[in-house]
Amino acid sequence: MSTKQTSAPGTHYSLLGVEPDASQEMIERAYAQQRERYNPERLSELDPELRQVAIARSAELERAYRILSEPARRRQYDASLGGAPGAAHAAQRGLSRRELTFAMAGAVVAVGLIAAIWVLTGRSSEPQGQAMSEVSRPAPGFVSPALDGGSINLADYRGQVVLLNFWGTWCEPCKRELPALQAAHEQLGSQGLAVIGVNLTGNEVLQGGDDASIRAFLDQYGVTYPIALDREGTISNDYRVFPLPTSFFIDAEGAIRYVHIGELTLDDVKATFARLRPSTSMQTSHKP
Structure with a gap:
């Protein structure tokens, strides 16, 4: 074939x-x-x-x-x-x-x-133990179409730690990190972590892709966490996304606390979540 x-x-x-x-x-x-x-x-x-x-x-x-x-x-x-x-x-x-x-x-x-x-963000060539860039600024809000229907409103996740991951189907490190992101969603979701993927859908369309092809791609990896469709590039522009993948860790109060450029591992997510994990009283049970 x-x-x-x-x-x-x-x-x-x-x-x-x-x-x-x-x-x-x-x-x-x-x-x-x-x-x-x-x-x-x-x-x-x-x-x-x-x-x-x-x-x-x-x-x-x-x-x-x-x-x-x-x-x-x-x-x-x-x-x-x-x-x-x-x-x-x-x-x-x-x-x-x-x-x-x-x-x-x-x-x-x-x-x-x-x-x-790698040099500017303090990372070695090994995926394990990569450094996070620590920041502190408000996370831009957004309401975006969701791949599985409906919409995703970032404000609905207030009270949880949000891992906002920008990705595309053509991006090889994005592909490699999908199992880690899915594992984080499954293992840490009940503890207050919300994983949201933001697909650069405008770029997908340029390559002849559509919602169905994005869904088929994700099905190969068993991805079940919510996917926002950035059709016009507005979200990636607001978050100043450049290389892919880029991930933002947003605390329970809605501030960006860490930025990670490049492939994430499950250990990366667990370690960062442990630093930002909200108290039990602050956690919400959001059902997208």
Whole structure:
């Protein structure tokens, strides 16, 4: 059976949030969306460490766009990855997410950016024991469509610790951390932790995805925690999300206390939740 070529972590395609078979129009739309995310006026409001990460990311984004927007340079780039030009796979866009494979693993185009993220956020290359960036600022409120119907209102979770995880189906570390997030939901939910995934649905649509394909993707991992659909990019913009995955730990009073850029482990979640865990009297039993 034929499979759709997917963007590997660290490629110019993954930086833009598109597949290697993306049309020029899709690349233009993705670039416009990412450029707004890295607007200098927004960068000036970031915490110093996150600002440095964002600036590095922005520079990588510009380089990626310059190459992918010029057909000749794009063909050369595709060849350097060991794959056929993206246009050769355009006819396969209708395949489901269940059929996708991360076939181009090992590309190292953005090694410099990845290294910067690890260094600036105090993390080693090992996923265990990664550091959290400690902050203290109000969590932007939102009401968002939920993947399973209805809506998700962040205010409804006041009194609980909220793990807000921004992710996309094309993001390899997002994929790897799903079992840990589901385990945290199952093991810590009754103790006052609410796990909410925020899908960058606008980027999914650019790649030909929809609600059904997102649901099919999550079903492969048995995910049952609520998923908010950020269709317009409003939530990710308000939270100043840059690399994926990015996770925010929000305390029972509604303040962001920790930010984690990169893959989370169950131990990461347990340790951070232990520091923020509300008293029994403050916990609520929220039923999304």
